Amino acid sequence: MQFQFANQGLAWSDAYFLAQGLLNTVRLAAAATLVGTLAGIVLGWLRTVSMTVRIATAPFIDILRSVPMIIQLILANSLLSILGFGTSPFWFGTVALGAWMSAVTAEVVRASLLSVPVQYRKSARSLGMNGYQELLYISMPLAFRTGLAPWIGLVLSLIKDSALAGVVGYIEYMRSTQILITRTHETWLLLMGAGLFYFLICYPVSRYSRHLERKVRV
Amino acid sequence: MIRISNVQKAFGSVIVLKGIDLTVEKGELVCLIGASGSGKSTLLQCINGLEPIQGGEILVDGISVHDPKTDINKLRSKLGIVFQQYNAFPHLTALENVALAPRVVSKRSRAVARALAQKHLEHVGLGDKGDSLPSQLSGGQQQRLAIARALAMEPSYMLFDEVTSALDPELVGEVLETMRLLKSEGMTMVVVTHDINFARESADRVAFLCQGEVCEIGTAEEVIDNPRKEQTQKFLRRENRKPLEIVRSSVA
Amino acid sequence: MIGMNGYQFYWSIVWDSLPLLLAGAWVTIQITILAFIIGTLIAMPMAVARQQGEGWAYRFSTWWVELSRNTPAVFQLYLFYFGLGAFHINIPSYAAVLISVSFNNAGYMTEIFRGGLNAIPRQQLSASRSLGMTSPQSFIHVIFPQMFKVIFLAYVTQGIWGMLNTSFGMLVGLQELSGATQYAQSASFRTFEFFLVTALIYYLIAKGLQFSSHLAFRLIYRS
Numbered sequence: 210m211q212f213q214f215a216n217q218g219l220a221w222s223d224a225y226f227l228a229q230g231l232l233n234t235v236r237l238a239a240a241a242t243l244v245g246t247l248a249g250i251v252l253g254w255l256r257t258v259s260m261t262v263r264i265a266t267a268p269f270i271d272i273l274r275s276v277p278m279i280i281q282l283i284l285a286n287s288l289l290s291i292l293g294f295g296t297s298p299f300w301f302g303t304v305a306l307g308a309w310m311s312a313v314t315a316e317v318v319r320a321s322l323l324s325v326p327v328q329y330r331k332s333a334r335s336l337g338m339n340g341y342q343e344l345l346y347i348s349m350p351l352a353f354r355t356g357l358a359p360w361i362g363l364v365l366s367l368i369k370d371s372a373l374a375g376v377v378g379y380i381e382y383m384r385s386t387q388i389l390i391t392r393t394h395e396t397w398l399l400l401m402g403a404g405l406f407y408f409l410i411c412y413p414v415s416r417y418s419r420h421l422e423r424k425v426r427v
Numbered sequence: 428m429i430r431i432s433n434v435q436k437a438f439g440s441v442i443v444l445k446g447i448d449l450t451v452e453k454g455e456l457v458c459l460i461g462a463s464g465s466g467k468s469t470l471l472q473c474i475n476g477l478e479p480i481q482g483g484e485i486l487v488d489g490i491s492v493h494d495p496k497t498d499i500n501k502l503r504s505k506l507g508i509v510f511q512q513y514n515a516f517p518h519l520t521a522l523e524n525v526a527l528a529p530r531v532v533s534k535r536s537r538a539v540a541r542a543l544a545q546k547h548l549e550h551v552g553l554g555d556k557g558d559s560l561p562s563q564l565s566g567g568q569q570q571r572l573a574i575a576r577a578l579a580m581e582p583s584y585m586l587f588d589e590v591t592s593a594l595d596p597e598l599v600g601e602v603l604e605t606m607r608l609l610k611s612e613g614m615t616m617v618v619v620t621h622d623i624n625f626a627r628e629s630a631d632r633v634a635f636l637c638q639g640e641v642c643e644i645g646t647a648e649e650v651i652d653n654p655r656k657e658q659t660q661k662f663l664r665r666e667n668r669k670p671l672e673i674v675r676s677s678v679a
Numbered sequence: 680m681i682g683m684n685g686y687q688f689y690w691s692i693v694w695d696s697l698p699l700l701l702a703g704a705w706v707t708i709q710i711t712i713l714a715f716i717i718g719t720l721i722a723m724p725m726a727v728a729r730q731q732g733e734g735w736a737y738r739f740s741t742w743w744v745e746l747s748r749n750t751p752a753v754f755q756l757y758l759f760y761f762g763l764g765a766f767h768i769n770i771p772s773y774a775a776v777l778i779s780v781s782f783n784n785a786g787y788m789t790e791i792f793r794g795g796l797n798a799i800p801r802q803q804l805s806a807s808r809s810l811g812m813t814s815p816q817s818f819i820h821v822i823f824p825q826m827f828k829v830i831f832l833a834y835v836t837q838g839i840w841g842m843l844n845t846s847f848g849m850l851v852g853l854q855e856l857s858g859a860t861q862y863a864q865s866a867s868f869r870t871f872e873f874f875l876v877t878a879l880i881y882y883l884i885a886k887g888l889q890f891s892s893h894l895a896f897r898l899i900y901r902s
Contacts (some may be wrong), residue, residue: 212773271882272878272882275839275842275882275885276878276882276885277843277844277846277857278843278846279846279849279876280857280874280881281845281878283870283874284874284875284878287871288871291686291871328512329514329516329517331510332514332535332573332576333509333516334500334503334526335475335477335503336503336504336527336532336534336577336580337502337503337504337532337580338500338532339500342532347516351518365749369750369752370751372753373753375753383751383753383757387757391759396762396764397765400754400757400758400761400762403757404746404754407750407754408745408746408749408750409750411748411749411750413748415748426596
């Protein structure tokens with residue numbers, strides 16, 4: 210490195226830089242989770258009730274699960290730019306991660322809805338509830354119980370995948386770590402910080418999700 | 428009055444009902460008996476439109492169940508049904524189970540629905556179980572809860588589909604007791620059962636279904652004690668040969 | 680060529696670079712299969728250790744599992760690539776990707792295997808031990824064959840996850856499929872066209888892996 214500030218050590222201002230990266234990770238993960246979950250619930254429900262929707266959306270879901278997130282991010286970036294839909298990296302990240310989230314959430318929603326025993330649905334209908342009332346008061350609450358743990362697993366995957374949003378120029382925590390490593394060469398300290406950051410978010414949540422899973426099974 | 432005329436029903440190529448004729452008068456308790464596969468449970472689910480039919484007509488108080496113009500959800504609240512598997516909604520307490528349909532279907536206020544639910548829980552002897560989840564109740568209690576849940580819609584008719592067959596023998600009594608209570612209060616009931624003793628004691632009329640047809644119908648004395656048709660005699664002989672416990676536990 | 684917002688799609692340049700992309704795809708497939716095998720070999724003993732519930736082997740594999748599952752896979756790659764580099768242990772990017780994907784595979788597979796082991800009756804182990812087999816023999820000949828049948832779907836899914844993770848090679852300058860695409864498109868800036876074709880190739884690889892593993896399953900279990 211020929212720059213004059215190469216090998217410059219970590220400064221206090223870098224803490225601010227990292228904090229911004231941290232905030233950006235949280236923002237991106239939250240936005241993509243929200244968008245993807247809402248879309249996924251609708252998609253999953255439609256896939257349960259309509260054969261046509263199921264066949265029509267199968268490739269969408271299949272492709273999003275078989276193409277690396279890096280490629281999806283780059284494609285979202287270039288396609289949205291070509292179409293003239295904004296230039297913000299946050300937006301690109303939200304679209305790519307949200308699309309993935311909607312596809313995988315749809316599968317969880319569908320599986321959970323299908324797991325609701327038919328006798329509960331019959332009972333509800335026999336009491337005079339219409340299809341939507343049955344969905345709202347019986348199938349959805351029951352599906353929620355089975356689907357919650359796998360859905361939390363998806364959110365964790367999404368948080369971890371958000372570490373890739375750097376490729377479209379979004380400075381989330383992993384990217385800010387990498388930028389500081391290049392500048393300061395404080396590799397281990399910064400990497401440990403990044404590892405700890407993700408671990409502290411993911412570990413407790415995955416423990417909780419496993420606890421939930423056990424509870425549902427009993 | 429429920430009037431069933433020439434009802435035909437098939438699952439794919441399997442014909443289950445071959446033209447059933449049956450009338451249930453107000454205040455009457457009719458038991459449907461017959462071997463498994465004779466179509467009696469299917470008939471019950473046709474009565475409240477849970478199963479479509481391929482021919483004939485079912486009229487409930489003069490309204491055709493399978494007419495697409497009928498508001499089936501409104502009609503169903505006249506027809507309570509209790510199934511073989513206890514299917515209390517597992518995510519709701521006993522009270523909420525009973526209060527749900529009055530609230531969302533009959534649009535009662537939350538407070539009114541809860542009061543109504545409490546009344547019906549007490550009716551079936553579960554007044555103190557309102558806060559229990561179904562998983563904390565015994566099979567017999569869950570079946571009584573299902574009865575209370577159906578009663579809360581204040582139906583004119585109650586349909587019972589082999590309600591004691593999934594129960595442990597010692598829990599059958601309390602459910603039959605609740606059914607006798609309803610009968611004594613003048614409820615119109617159609618009961619699919621294997622419990623010949625219950626049919627003999629409680630039924631106003633007994634219909635023996637065989638191969639998708641009403642083979643024999645009449646009072647309990649006529650059909651159970653003095654069957655005329657050969658199929659009925661054969662069926663009853665087989666049922667009687669079963670040891671008492673098995674008959675009890677496979678009521679329905 | 681379709682115009683969209685004034686943008687002209689331009690595909691022929693992608694076809695010209697196809698040999699480069701396919702060479703990258705070959706690297707992707709290599710690493711995927713190697714990391715799948717390495718991950719499996721590490722995960723089998725770790726799953727057994729995780730079942731023990733105590734001892735150093737249990738603690739070691741628990742750490743591995745939690746670390747690999749609760750941090751981003753790209754972090755794990757940086758750990759091996761930049762982290763070792765800081766100690767002046769410079770490993771080639773190929774090795775870094777292979778090691779990190781294997782590390783990640785092993786962690787996830789351990790948990791998959793453990794779930795499968797739990798589904799196999801305990802008596803199977805005592806039965807094979809009573810025939811005079813050693814503990815490793817019992818696992819290799821009796822327990823693991825049954826386990827793989829139970830967990831097959833999740834196992835293949837993890838293999839495809841591993842394939843997706845090899846795309847991080849792009850970030851450390853490895854010319855696997857993503858890296859090769861990045862390199863090929865940098866001269867033309869036809870990013871969308873290039874990466875769309877790449878996405879298609881990834882999809883085909885994923886389907887190919889899925890298909891061949893189902894075929895293998897049928898051959899092995901004759902079902």
